[in-house]
Amino acid sequence: MTMISYPPKPSPGDRIAVISPGAGLPGLLPRPYELGLERLRKDYELEPVEYPATRKMGSTPQERADDIHAAFADPDIKAVIASIGGDDQITVLPFLDRELIRANPKPFFGMSDNTNLLMFLRNTGIVGFHGATVMCELGRPGAMNPQTAESLRAALFTSGEYELKPAERWNDINRDWADPATFDAEPQMRPADGWTWLNADRVVEGRTWGGCLEIVGWLLMADREISRDLSEYDGGVLLLETSEEMPSTNEVFWTLRNMGERGLLQRFSALLMGRAKTWSFERPNGPEEAARYAAEQREAVLRAMRAYAPDTTIVFDVDFGHADPQLVIPYGGLVRVDGPARRITVTY
Structure with missing residues (x-):
């Protein structure tokens, strides 16, 4: 360990x-x-x-x-x-x-x-x-x-401890950094729906692991920095979020499925899933397409979790990752996920 x-x-x-x-x-x-x-x-x-x-x-x-x-x-x-x-x-x-x-x-x-x-x-x-x-x-x-x-x-x-709070407004639509006019005003924000909790009948405290889902998948494929002793992750808090590459729902499911097949997914006691980035310059989704992509990604995550770790506490749309705002989360540090109180507290 x-x-x-x-x-x-x-x-x-x-x-x-x-x-x-x-x-x-x-x-x-x-x-x-x-x-x-x-x-x-x-x-x-x-x-x-x-x-x-x-x-x-x-x-x-x-x-x-x-x-x-x-x-x-x-x-x-x-x-x-x-x-x-x-x-x-x-x-x-x-x-x-x-x-x-x-x-x-x-x-x-x-x-x-x-x-x-x-x-x-x-x-x-x-x-x-x-x-x-x-x-x-x-x-x-x-x-x-x-x-x-x-x-x-x-x-x-x-x-010390720091309580993360759900954003009231958020954004994931970028503007062109090469255009000076981009920097004349803040991004246009839209209302956020808050976090969604599942299996939230317990308090979990553990050390975090994970990160950008695509990169985690690459590290698994290259067999880099993944502990041979999977007990290293027992009781931990899994952090996952997706990038502006906007992986398909199949890719999201396959990565999580393969983590489950490796015996990794079921080691964690809680999953914090970052708010999905639903817009990119290559895929400038409108509101309906963006909402559909986020919903389908959530279902892909749930499909894998139901198969391999059905009792894990899950919180969707936590404000970290590729959307704005972006809360800082200690990596390898302690996080407490309090289901009954609907609170997430990190230790900085």
């Missing part, structure tokens, strides 16, 4: 590493990136430090691993945050020096393709933080979402 602990937290005035373990998109789309850096400085009083591959598209896995090592090894760097996700961070994992990182534990913030590094850190004994990349959340047009900003502040600087 891996012993997992929370790394020391930064304080205002500290230096924070900004890296691109997945893709160097700050080099292509500097506007949201620069806005995110500005907010790190002004709103959080942290001094961002860039690394050679941060703005470099097409960087090699070794170059990105070198940046990760440099960020963790530098004693003046007190936390690490990803600029954005990507699609091939899995190729970086073989180049990482686990002992170097274990000897220099630091809070890491990221999501989507950063599920790779979050899972690596968990297996190294370090709690990471699922959420809040520089370009997406810190670089949000107009202003940061208040719920995201408050959650990130608590995760960065505090160590």
Whole structure:
């Protein structure tokens, strides 16, 4: 059983590493990136430090691993945050020096393709933080979402319990980052229906595992960072959410089914399913199509859970993942899912 602990937290005035373990998109789309850096400085009083591959598209896995090592090894760097996700961070994992990182534990913030590094850190004994990349959340047009900003502040600087609250309004429709007009106003939000609870007759407290469903599937296929001893996950809280790739309901079901066939799905006592992203530039769904996609995804999840883990407590549409707002959730850290009280409390 891996012993997992929370790394020391930064304080205002500290230096924070900004890296691109997945893709160097700050080099292509500097506007949201620069806005995110500005907010790190002004709103959080942290001094961002860039690394050679941060703005470099097409960087090699070794170059990105070198940046990760440099960020963790530098004693003046007190936390690490990803600029954005990507699609091939899995190729970086073989180049990482686990002992170097274990000897220099630091809070890491990221999501989507950063599920790779979050899972690596968990297996190294370090709690990471699922959420809040520089370009997406810190670089949000107009202003940061208040719920995201408050959650990130608590995760960065505090160590106690923090209750997650359902969003009253949300959004998953993006605008073109290459268009300067995008940043003149905040995204248009729409009413949220809150969270949906199933098997909510108990209180579950456990350590989290999971992340972006597509990346979890890739890690399973590559047999990377998945414990051979499945008891590692007993009683834990499974986090899953889907990306702007908008996987089909069959893909969602197949991934969960295969987790069940591996004996993994039934190990967890609770599942937190992030609010589905229902819009992309490739699939600009209208309201009816978006609602249908979300409903069909939920049914695909339920179909797998009924087959392999029918008694698991499930909460749908939790506000983490690829929609807005995005609450930060400790990865490998403690989460309490209180079914009778309909409350989710994380420990930062």
